[in-house]
Amino acid sequence: MTEVRLFLLRIALVWVVLELLAATQAVTPEGERVAWRWARTAAQPLALGASGAGSVAVDVADAVREAGQLLVDNRRLRLEMEELRTRNLLLREDLAALREGSRLVDTVVGLESATAVGRCVFRDPTRGRMEVRVESPSTIPKDTPVLGPGGLVGRVVEGRGGSVWVQLLTHPAAATAVQTANGSLQALATGTGRTDRLDVQYIPRTADLLQGEVFVTSGADGIYPAGIPVASVVSIRESEEAFLEVRAVPGVEFARIRVVLLLPVMAKGAAPGGWQ
Amino acid sequence: MTIPLLIAATLLLQRLLGAPGGPPWSGLLLVPMVWVVGPALLGWGRRWVWIGLAIGLGWDLLLEPIIGPGAIAWSASALFLLWLASIVADRSPKAWLAFGAVATAIVILVHRLALLPLGVIRPVGWIDLAMSVAATALWCFSVGWIRSLDLPKRWRARRARTLR
Numbered sequence: 001m002t003e004v005r006l007f008l009l010r011i012a013l014v015w016v017v018l019e020l021l022a023a024t025q026a027v028t029p030e031g032e033r034v035a036w037r038w039a040r041t042a043a044q045p046l047a048l049g050a051s052g053a054g055s056v057a058v059d060v061a062d063a064v065r066e067a068g069q070l071l072v073d074n075r076r077l078r079l080e081m082e083e084l085r086t087r088n089l090l091l092r093e094d095l096a097a098l099r100e101g102s103r104l105v106d107t108v109v110g111l112e113s114a115t116a117v118g119r120c121v122f123r124d125p126t127r128g129r130m131e132v133r134v135e136s137p138s139t140i141p142k143d144t145p146v147l148g149p150g151g152l153v154g155r156v157v158e159g160r161g162g163s164v165w166v167q168l169l170t171h172p173a174a175a176t177a178v179q180t181a182n183g184s185l186q187a188l189a190t191g192t193g194r195t196d197r198l199d200v201q202y203i204p205r206t207a208d209l210l211q212g213e214v215f216v217t218s219g220a221d222g223i224y225p226a227g228i229p230v231a232s233v234v235s236i237r238e239s240e241e242a243f244l245e246v247r248a249v250p251g252v253e254f255a256r257i258r259v260v261l262l263l264p265v266m267a268k269g270a271a272p273g274g275w276q
Numbered sequence: 277m278t279i280p281l282l283i284a285a286t287l288l289l290q291r292l293l294g295a296p297g298g299p300p301w302s303g304l305l306l307v308p309m310v311w312v313v314g315p316a317l318l319g320w321g322r323r324w325v326w327i328g329l330a331i332g333l334g335w336d337l338l339l340e341p342i343i344g345p346g347a348i349a350w351s352a353s354a355l356f357l358l359w360l361a362s363i364v365a366d367r368s369p370k371a372w373l374a375f376g377a378v379a380t381a382i383v384i385l386v387h388r389l390a391l392l393p394l395g396v397i398r399p400v401g402w403i404d405l406a407m408s409v410a411a412t413a414l415w416c417f418s419v420g421w422i423r424s425l426d427l428p429k430r431w432r433a434r435r436a437r438t439l440r
């Protein structure tokens with residue numbers, strides 16, 4: 001800063017001091033010191049700012065508290081929504097199961113009163129097993145036939161109270177006596193371990209069999225009553241063996257099955273009234 | 277020490293000019309203005325701005341109800357004349373006249389401006405302003421003219437002549 005500027009700055013400062021000095025002496029028409037009015041006027045924005053800042057702080061605190069409450073409410077509502085969604089899914093599943101069970105019951109004609117409806121709670125089609133929950137006062141006996149939408153599912157291998165384990169048709173150890181719908185061909189459907197395939201054995205090379213033909217239970221195995229759809233033919237191949245290599249696809253979609261019918265009476269040898 | 281006494285004398289004279297019973301125009305003449313115009317024209321330096329400030333304070337003490345605005349006005353006038361003297365080469369009595377006029381106008385106007393923030397509105401009477409400017413300018417011109425006569429030198433010359 002040059003000397004001249006410093007000099008001018010000093011002069012200006014002295015002027016300001018002199019003006020303030022004059023303000024301490026001058027009096028407004030209201031009898032107030034001008035300096036006091038200046039101070040008040042200068043402090044007014046600060047006071048307003050402080051007041052405004054206080055108000056803003058209170059508002060911010062309220063907003064933060066309300067936001068926290070909103071977050072809590074939001075989380076609770078979200079949890080409730082998730083719960084309701086889950087319940088809705090369960091209810092829809094139950095409803096679908098009920099409808100499926102109703103259709104299934106309508107499908108089988110002449111059901112005995114001892115027939116139980118079971119709810120599939122676990123399925124493992126690749127290993128050929130399924131767990132079914134049954135509301136039945138009596139224990140479901142072993143080898144009870146299990147029916148599902150589309151036909152035969154398998155047989156009970158173990159019953160423990162309300163829980164029943166079912167061996168599916170696709171189980172590698174499963175074998176079902178089948179015949180064509182008109183009864184002209186008798187055969188044995190065995191599981192392959194695959195959910196979409198059954199091997200139909202002991203069909204003579206001269207048999208009149210076409211793709212799409214449906215095999216039903218023949219009742220010859222003493223387990224399943226006759227007339228229950230089992231599978232439909234998907235491929236027929238001649239081999240050097242004496243029998244045809246016939247492959248069939250089960251009538252039941254094991255992966256989607258929800259409800260099954262357990263026919264204890266049939267297990268004792270009684271035959272159902274028919275399959276619609 | 278002489279100059280401060282002279283300054284005080286001019287301030288007292290100013291006070292007397294405003295005494296009751298005097299002519300109404302007498303208060304329009306700013307007698308101490310020569311202490312602002314003279315140092316600026318004679319190149320007495322920057323410190324005379326502070327002297328102008330002191331003159332203004334004296335003015336306020338003797339002639340104004342509020343101390344401060346007068347000091348601002350007189351120092352502002354001194355500051356302006358200091359700058360004006362740096363760009364004007366003339367130092368004749370006419371320069372005293374012009375500088376006195378300018379300085380008087382500045383003092384009056386700046387004094388009014390300094391009073392405005394205090395809520396004291398003192399309207400500028402342009403006729404009074406013109407008369408004050410004219411009277412003070414003439415006062416400064418007369419001082420400058422007398423100074424240009426160099427009376428001591430003439431007195432010494434006269435004494436030398438009479439001694440022969």
